Amino acid sequence: MKHLQIAEYAYQNVPFYQNQIMDIPEKWEEYPLISKEMMRAGINLNMAPRYMMDYLSGKLEYVMTSGSTGQCMEIYWSKIHNRKSLIPLWELRRKYYGIKPDDRRCYFFTTKIINNQEQTEERTERGLGFSKFDMSENRIQEIYRKIIEFKPKWMILQPSMGAVLMDIGTRYDMPPISSLQYIELTGERIPPKLQEKMRDFFRCPVVSQYGCYEVNSIAYECPCGHMHIVTENVYVETLNERGESVTDKKGEIYLTSLHNRVMPFVRYGIGDIGILHKNHSCPCGNGAPIIELASARDNDFIYNEDGSRLHADIFANGIEKVNLIQEGSIVQYQIVQTDYSDFEIYLVVDEEENKKEIAGLLKEMLGIFTQNRNFHFYFCHHLVPSEKTGKMAWFTSKVKEGEKIW
Numbered sequence: 001m002k003h004l005q006i007a008e009y010a011y012q013n014v015p016f017y018q019n020q021i022m023d024i025p026e027k028w029e030e031y032p033l034i035s036k037e038m039m040r041a042g043i044n045l046n047m048a049p050r051y052m053m054d055y056l057s058g059k060l061e062y063v064m065t066s067g068s069t070g071q072c073m074e075i076y077w078s079k080i081h082n083r084k085s086l087i088p089l090w091e092l093r094r095k096y097y098g099i100k101p102d103d104r105r106c107y108f109f110t111t112k113i114i115n116n117q118e119q120t121e122e123r124t125e126r127g128l129g130f131s132k133f134d135m136s137e138n139r140i141q142e143i144y145r146k147i148i149e150f151k152p153k154w155m156i157l158q159p160s161m162g163a164v165l166m167d168i169g170t171r172y173d174m175p176p177i178s179s180l181q182y183i184e185l186t187g188e189r190i191p192p193k194l195q196e197k198m199r200d201f202f203r204c205p206v207v208s209q210y211g212c213y214e215v216n217s218i219a220y221e222c223p224c225g226h227m228h229i230v231t232e233n234v235y236v237e238t239l240n241e242r243g244e245s246v247t248d249k250k251g252e253i254y255l256t257s258l259h260n261r262v263m264p265f266v267r268y269g270i271g272d273i274g275i276l277h278k279n280h281s282c283p284c285g286n287g288a289p290i291i292e293l294a295s296a297r298d299n300d301f302i303y304n305e306d307g308s309r310l311h312a313d314i315f316a317n318g319i320e321k322v323n324l325i326q327e328g329s330i331v332q333y334q335i336v337q338t339d340y341s342d343f344e345i346y347l348v349v350d351e352e353e354n355k356k357e358i359a360g361l362l363k364e365m366l367g368i369f370t371q372n373r374n375f376h377f378y379f380c381h382h383l384v385p386s387e388k389t390g391k392m393a394w395f396t397s398k399v400k401e402g403e404k405i406w
Helices: 002-013 036-045 049-056 079-097 137-150 159-171 192-202 313-325 352-370
Strands: 061-064 074-077 105-109 121-123 127-131 154-157 182-185 206-212 216-221 227-229 234-239 250-257 268-277 290-297 301-303 309-311 330-339 342-349 374-379 395-397
Touching: 002 250, 036 268, 074 079, 079 182, 079 206, 079 216, 127 137, 137 159, 154 159, 159 182, 159 192, 159 330, 182 192, 192 206, 192 330, 216 234, 216 290, 234 268, 301 395, 309 313, 313 330, 313 352, 342 352, 352 374
Parallel strands: 105 127, 105 154, 154 182, 182 206, 330 395, 342 374
Antiparallel strands: 061 074, 121 127, 206 216, 216 227, 227 290, 234 250, 250 268, 268 290, 301 309, 330 342
8 A cells, every 4th residue: 555655665764754763663553643843843854865966956846835823844846756746636627627737727826036026926828826915905906807818717726815806806896707617726714605606706616625735635626515535646544632543523634645755744644623434425436535624723722811722613613503594694704812802703794784693693603602702793805815824714813821912
C-alpha cells in the first residue's frame, strides 16, 4: 500500500522523521502522529538530503502556506512529483465538469512580490489572477469588469471572494460573466446557502475542492454533492482523541501525501474535524471514501475567564438551527470573541427586513450560553478574507487562556 511505502521512505531518509522514533514500526498505527506545531518547529529538517542540491540550485517548486494564525511554512516539491499529485484532480475536473488544463481561468492570490514590487494582478495566456490585498468596492468592480473581458471558462476562488463578486455584481447591476461554465471553491468552509446563491448568480456549477498546500487536493465534490477523497493523491484518516481510527463519527483529520518525496507529510494533522464515510453507494459511481467536514477546527475554542474553554461549534450549531427554521436565511457569518463575555457577530442575510428576528432567534438557539454574555450584531453586504492569511476564519478569539483584555 502506497501510504506504507511513503512512510517507510520518510522514516529512512528524512531527518525530521528519523528524530521521531528509533526503529521503523511494523504496523501503520505505530507511526507517530505529527501535529502542525511539531512540523512547523522542525520544518528545516523535513527535506530528504538527496534533494538538497536541487533546492540549492533552485530546481524545486515551492508554495508558502498562509497559516490560520499567519505563521507560514514553505513547502517544497520536485516538479515531477507535483505534477503527479495534481493529475487525479484534473482527471476528476474533466470527468465531472469538462474542465481541462488549457481552459482559461481566473483566480485570486494573497501576496506576490516580483522585483521588490507587490503585484496586484498576474496575467498569462490562460490565466488572470488578482491580489486580495485591496478589496475596496471600486477595485472589486474593476476586477469584475476585467473578468468579463478575459472571458474565463472557469474560476477557482475562496467562498468569501465569490460572495464579494456576487454582492458587487448584484448591487451595481453588473452584467453576467457569460463565459463561465464552472466555479471551484477552496480554502474555506462553504455555507450551503452561499454555494446555492452562487450557482444561481453565476449560472454554472459551483463545486467544492478540499485541499492544503502540504499535500495538494484532499477531496473533491462530485455532481451528487459528495466530497470524495482523492485516494490517488492522499491517504486520509479520521482519529478520535485516543488516536484510534474512526469512521462515520467525528474525528481529527490526518493526512499522508502519496507523492511528495522532497518533503513528505506522514500522519500529519491539519487541525480539521470531519466524518469519514467508507461504506456508501454514491450515484456518481465514485467508490472513494466521502469526507463530511465539520464547521469548526480542532483549535477553535471560546475562552472563559476561569481558564475553562468551550468549542466554537456552539455557534455553528446555532447558525444551522436558525437556517433550518428560516430556510437558509444566513448566507455568511463570522464570530469574533473580543473579551471573555463579549462577542461580535457578523452576518450576511438573505432578507434584510428580518435582521432583528434573525439576531433574536440566534440568541434563542444559543440557549444557556447567552447568560452573562454580550452579543453585538453587525449585518454586512459581504464578508472578506483576512489580509494577513488570505482566508476568512468563521470564528476567531482575541482572548488567550489566562490573559485578560482590558
